[in-house]
Amino acid sequence: MDKNTTLWKVGIIGERGVGKTSLISRFVFGVFPPNENEDLSLQLVRKKVNCTQKNLEVLLQEMDPSNLSPKKIENSKAVILVSDVTRMASLDAVERLGKKVLDINPRINVVIVGNKSDLKYMAEFWMEEIKCVSEDLNALLYGVVSAKTGENVEEGFTYMCRKIVKGTTLI
Ligand SMILES: Nc1nc2c(ncn2[C@@H]2O[C@H](COP(=O)(O)OP(=O)(O)OP(=O)(O)O)[C@@H](O)[C@H]2O)c(=O)[nH]1
Ligand SMILES: [Mg+2]
Secondary structure (H helix, E strand, O other), rough: OOEEEEEEEEEEEEEOOOHHHHHHHHHHOOOOOOOHHHHHHHHOOEEEEOOOOOOEEEEEEEHHHHHHHHHHOOOEEEEEEEEEOOOOHHHHHHHHOOOHEEEEEEEOEEEEEEEEEEHHHHOOOOOOOOOOHHHHHOEEEEEOOOOOOOOOOOHHHHHHHHHHHOOOOOO
8 A cells, every 4th residue: 555545444334134244245346245255244355445536445344233342433434334224123223323333433424324225125214214314323425225236335435435535634
C-alpha cells in the first residue's frame, strides 16, 4: 500500500444468517455463494473502492453481534448493519445493535441494509421500515440489497465511501 492510500475499516454487523459473509463475498470476489474454502468470517478482507478523490481501500470485517469488540468499533470508519428482509426480528436487532455501536463510537458512519431483496415476495419489511430505523440511528445511507443477485452491492459500497469522503475534511 503506498502512502497515498487511505484504508478504512468497515464492520459488518447483523443477526445470524442475515447474509454478512455473502455480502462480503459478493462485493470483494463477485461470487455467491461464498467459496467454501475461504472462511471470510475469520478474515479481514480488503478491497479497493472506486472513488475519484482518493486512493481508497476498505478493510471489511464481519463482527459477532453477541460479542462486539469496543476496540474494533472505535477503530472503524463505518459500520454496515445488515438485516434480512424476510425476517422482521432482524431489523429490530439492527436497531438494538446500532445503538450499542453508537454508544461505543458516536462518530462512526452508519449504513443500514436489508439483504435478500431477491426474496421480495417473502419480505416482512421493505424501504419504509428501514428508513424509520435509519432515521433513529441517524444513518448515512440505507437501502435494500441482494448478495445473491448483486443488486445494489457494489453501488452501495461505492456510494457509502463517496459520501464519507465528501463529509470528511481530514483523515
Ligand atoms: N436468497 C438469498 N439468500 C441469501 C442472500 N444472502 C445470503 N443468503 C443466504 O442466507 C444464509 C446465510 O448467509 P451468510 O452469508 O452465511 O450469513 P451470515 O450473516 O454471515 O451468517 P453468520 O455468520 O452465521 O451469522 C445462506 O444460506 C445464504 O446462502 C441473498 O441475498 N439472497
Ligand atoms: Mg458469516
